[in-house]
Amino acid sequence: MKLVIGIVRPERANDVLEKLYRAEVRGLSMSRVQGHGGELDRVETYRGTTVQMGLSEKVRFEIAVSDSFVEKTIDAICEGARTGEVGDGKIFVVPLDRVVRIRTGETDTEAVTPLEANR
Numbered sequence: 001m002k003l004v005i006g007i008v009r010p011e012r013a014n015d016v017l018e019k020l021y022r023a024e025v026r027g028l029s030m031s032r033v034q035g036h037g038g039e040l041d042r043v044e045t046y047r048g049t050t051v052q053m054g055l056s057e058k059v060r061f062e063i064a065v066s067d068s069f070v071e072k073t074i075d076a077i078c079e080g081a082r083t084g085e086v087g088d089g090k091i092f093v094v095p096l097d098r099v100v101r102i103r104t105g106e107t108d109t110e111a112v113t114p115l116e117a118n119r
């Protein structure tokens with residue numbers, strides 16, 4: 001299992017959701033974050049010009065999936081989020097040790113996408 005973390009432009013978040021839905025990915029979290037992606041802002045001060053790390057609004061997806069769904073999930077995020085301009089975002093794939101569905105006590109791959117395959 002992996003936790004796929006995708007940080008995308010807020011205006012692309014709905015397209016990412018649609019691509020994930022079409023890829024049959026079910027179960028995710030979204031949050032608003034502020035991020036820095038390397039772009040520097042020039043700031044005018046009375047002593048001249050300095051640069052500062054700019055922060056921009058992004059949406060962070062967290063999606064726990066079985067190994068067989070990792071590539072589909074990454075592809076869906078890329079398809080939904082890409083504009084081709086700098087700042088399109090990034091995807092991090094993190095190993096996931098354990099998942100528990102609280103209602104039933106089901107664990108691990110029984111508790112994450114793909115859902116139907118396990119029933």
Ligand SMILES: Nc1ncnc2c1ncn2[C@@H]1O[C@H](COP(=O)(O)OP(=O)(O)OP(=O)(O)O)[C@@H](O)[C@H]1O
Nearest residue numbers: 007034035036037038056058085086087088089090
């Ligand atoms: N190394 C990183 N660690 C954690 N978060 C990051 C990292 N790089 C980017 N992010 C997050 O992703 C957001 C978008 O980053 P961004 O798309 O600018 O990445 P990039 O690597 O600079 O790619 P690009 O060249 O397309 O701009 C950032 O605002 C930040 O929230």
Ligand SMILES: [Mg+2]
Nearest residue numbers: 037038039087
């Ligand atoms: Mg950047």
